[in-house]
Amino acid sequence: MTWCSRRALVRGAALAPLAAVAADGLPRPARRYFAGHGSYEYRTLAYDLHLDYDPAAGRLRGRAHIRAVAERTLRQVRLDLARLSVDEALVDGTAVRPGRKGHKLLLPVPRHIPAGAPFTLEIGYGGRPGPVRTPFGQIGWDRTGDGHDGTMVAAQPLGAPSWFPCNDRPDDKAEFTFRVTVPRGHQVLANGALLERRESGATECWTYHHRGPMAPYLAALYTGRFAHETWQARDSATGRTVTGRNACPVRLSDLARHDLGRQPEMFEAFTRWFGPYPFETYGAIVVDADLDQPVENQTASVFGRNHIDGERTWETLVAHELVHQWYGNSVGLRDWRDIWLNEGFATYGEWLWSEHLGEDSADTIARAAWNTLARRGGGLRIADPGPDRIFDDRVYDRGACTLHALRLTTGDDRFFAMLRGWHDTHRGRSADTAAFVAHADRTMPGAVAPLLHAWLYDTRLPPLPPPVPRST
Template sequence: MNPTPGADRSTDSYLPEHGNGGYQVWLYDLDLKYRVGPNHLTGRATIEAVADHALSQFSLDLAGLRAARVRVDGRPARFSQRLHKLYVTPDTAIDADQEFTVEVRYAGTPRPVGGTWGDIGWDELTDGALVASQPVGAPSWFPCNDHLADKAAYRITITTDTPYTVLATGQLAARSRSGSTTTWVFERPEPTPSYLMGIQIGRYAEIELAADPVVQRAAFPPRLRTAFLHDFGRQPEMMRVLKRLFGPYPFGEYVVVVTGDDLDDPIEAQGMSVFGANHVDGRRTHERLVVHELAHQWFGNSLTIADWRHIWLNEGFATYAEWLWSEESGGATAQDHARIWHTRLSRSPADIVVADPGVARMFDERVYKRGALTLHALRERLGDPDFFSLLQAWTAQYRHATVTTQQFVSLAAVYARQPLDDLFTDWLHTPQLPPPL
């Protein structure tokens, strides 16, 4: 079966091979069974979508797992798999604007997707499993339209060995035990891209960190309890500060998971952040990461970039949140951080454009820090009242939507008393670092 030309490519300028053309998903209903010991996953994905145009064939992203049966609107469909794509030919062509349902039964040994950034996706822990899907790991555990701008609702049912705690990017709707296994059901009604969905499985202790102003829960290995309670002890205050600066928290709750293994970096997910055991030392050494990941719930999760080239809208804002928290909590001011990082960046090559860094440099430190410097320059130009009014308007106007750099630039102009073209050109579109602030 030959794929329809272009059906297996998305509109993303950096990762067109991830995501698919021709349709938009509005609901994923995933029923999963996972055996921890042999690392074996069995799944049934029911996908509700609507066609952008007539479809005689379409594709889904699925990597490392084998589809056993595919149905479209209840009827058997022909299918084939090549590389990380599942190609589906329905019994009857789908009309433009038609809603349709795809059911995929699949199984296998889940493993990360290899690529530019190493192994991304479903990964075994020493005792359990985690999912780190950003930016291309979602197909390692379920068939999906793996494009960051295709945001859908989710229902996840997962059954696994009873000694293990399961946490997923959604609110727990039900839990039941049957023999040696327990079934957990999570619901994520807010529009969510596939890369922000995740499941964490481990032998965890669970606590409630706060009930106000947002329910905040945590799961961690029991041995880390004392250190965790100290290192994350100021998170409820962080939530209050960020709500005041950025506007209402965009989800029903916030969950933090600390794995028993070390992780290179924390993992961002919708309504959830995942840290490694190495990020908990009882001395708040990594507190900036705690606020950084929390800030992503506004910038990256509720407001999701429409294309990966806009990544500074995620990472620059989350980095600036670190500086704001430092300022609010009695540490170094944002101006202090801006001065330090300008000096450091001045020693780096002037060979990156923050607004379009290129696929190999999406997660370059300069995107993070110079993105934050851009925001600080904007704050200096606008003044605090207008700057923070802009941020709150930004999060309110595009809540649970997709965003671009141009949309932010256009909204910023509304709050400016003078043109901002020079500021954004110098900080976002010019490789040479502007003068110190």
């Protein structure tokens, strides 16, 4: 299994062609990464997933209701779905015969759907879901627990089609509803808020709703038996109280309570630095499996049992995944090429958290990271690292150093105002590196565009500006 915060470079992996000719003939962003995923012919508005899961057999029955809008005249709707079979499909209520081509699900459209028109899809599907093969290893849906009676999802970047049919683009965000039926005694966690639990005979249906908007790769489902811990935190930007929910294997509950216990303090600090928390709730979900790295599933980050030791050894990752709720989830990516906007920001959030605790300052950590980058030559164009390097350490550390260089250049007040403005401007949408450079240049004094170009677009590593007294 492979996961998010910081992934090793996968060498020699088979990658989707960079500038794949669009089968739909649409203009695409230059060199879109993983062009085999997603379609630009339409955008989704809402997914309503009715799922029936049998843990003993590992079988899933699903019915996906999708509302979408055509971006051009549609004669066929292309979705991403891996491993699972489709037995029924309807387009605008009319049954159609689905086709399959690799992980693509192709639905013919009975009557052409004109550009701008809304339409609905209904897809009955099922099978034994599991992680799908990607250039980053096997990712997506997986089973947990020694008896494999639990499940989890960690889909970044290409694993969403492992459990539901979707338009698997990071910039196609939608509202989500999950209605998940499991045997009584099993629990279900998903993105957003729990609306209802309804028992029926030997089963129970759990309904979650997340208004999002959310990219498919951040959708998550967890089943199993969990101990729960609820907590409340004050949003420093709005004064509202946000209720959080953690869940973990019962035997780890005491250790997890300690390791995850400073999330309310993180909330207060992060809402002061980054602005209002963008979603209705948040939770850290610890699954009964070892994970390489946690993943920032929207409102419900996932951690492995190996990240809980009662010593807060992995607290920087707790901070990292929470920062992603602003930068990565609320402000999403136009394309995977822009990944530094996720990982550079979340890494800088780790450094800010260390500084907040009175441990190493962001400046101390940045200079150590810079030295490491310099020893490695630092040579990576992080604004366009290449699809095989989106989780390269240099994207994380050089991205965070870029933000630190901005902070040193402009001072804390202007720097944090710029960060809050970036989230505020693009909240709930997707953005790219060019938009960030324009935003920073517009909102910070002294024309910072040349500095950003050197850090983001040159392969050569720029020097960090000299340290200045800090005011946070």
